[in-house]
Amino acid sequence: MRPYRTALLAEAYARMGRGEEALGILNDVLAQIERTGERREQAEMLRLKGEMLLMRDVGAVEEAGGCFRAALEVARAQEAKWWELRTTTSLARLLAKQGHRDEARTMLADIYSWFTEGFETADLKDAKALVEELKK
Numbered sequence: 001m002r003p004y005r006t007a008l009l010a011e012a013y014a015r016m017g018r019g020e021e022a023l024g025i026l027n028d029v030l031a032q033i034e035r036t037g038e039r040r041e042q043a044e045m046l047r048l049k050g051e052m053l054l055m056r057d058v059g060a061v062e063e064a065g066g067c068f069r070a071a072l073e074v075a076r077a078q079e080a081k082w083w084e085l086r087t088t089t090s091l092a093r094l095l096a097k098q099g100h101r102d103e104a105r106t107m108l109a110d111i112y113s114w115f116t117e118g119f120e121t122a123d124l125k126d127a128k129a130l131v132e133e134l135k136k
Contacts (some may be wrong), residue, residue, distance in 0.1 A: 003029045004041045007048050019056030026052060039074065043083035046071035046115055055092070065094055082123070085111050089127050096134060105134035 006029050014022035026049045033042050050067030053060040057068070068091040073086035088111045092104035112127045 002034060003038075003045060007041070007045055011048060014052045016053045018054060023049065023053050023056065027110065041083075043071040043075035043078065043080055043087060043092075045089045046074065047083070051090055061094065061098065065091070066092065081111070081114055085115070085127055087125055089123070089130060090132055092134070098128075101134050105131055108134070123135070 006025060010022040010029070010064075011027035013025065026045060029045050030042070030049070033045065035038055046067045050064040050071070053064040055069065068087055071092065072084060072086040075081075075087055088108050092108040095101075095104035095107075108127055109131050112124070112131060115124060119128075
């Protein structure tokens with residue numbers, strides 16, 4: 001769980017306004033993943049990097065979108081539905097801000113409908129709320 005704990009630290013740094021340090025930590029974790037080949041949390045690390053890029057600079061849309069799309073590829077290849085849900089939620093928010101609400105809603109509704117339990121969790125509640133918001 002070391003990469004994930006480190007990523008949580010990076011997220012805390014980003015929320016404190018220390019975005020460059022947060023990105024440095026995440027880049028180190030991603031480099032470690034590449035070196036070791038231990039890719040279990042790679043999708044979530046890429047998603048967090050995208051989120052932190054947007055926290056640091058709202059204009060980093062293209063780079064953040066690239067992180068989200070790479071994270072989706074990893075999550076799908078690993079059949080890691082939870083990471084896929086979290087990443088799709090992040091990407092859907094970004095797409096919605098760019099005016100692609102229908103695309104965002106469709107992709108998020110697709111992954112949300114895969115789940116059959118856990119609807120009381122924060123991630124599924126967040127995804128459902130965003131799908132509903134995107135219907136308006």
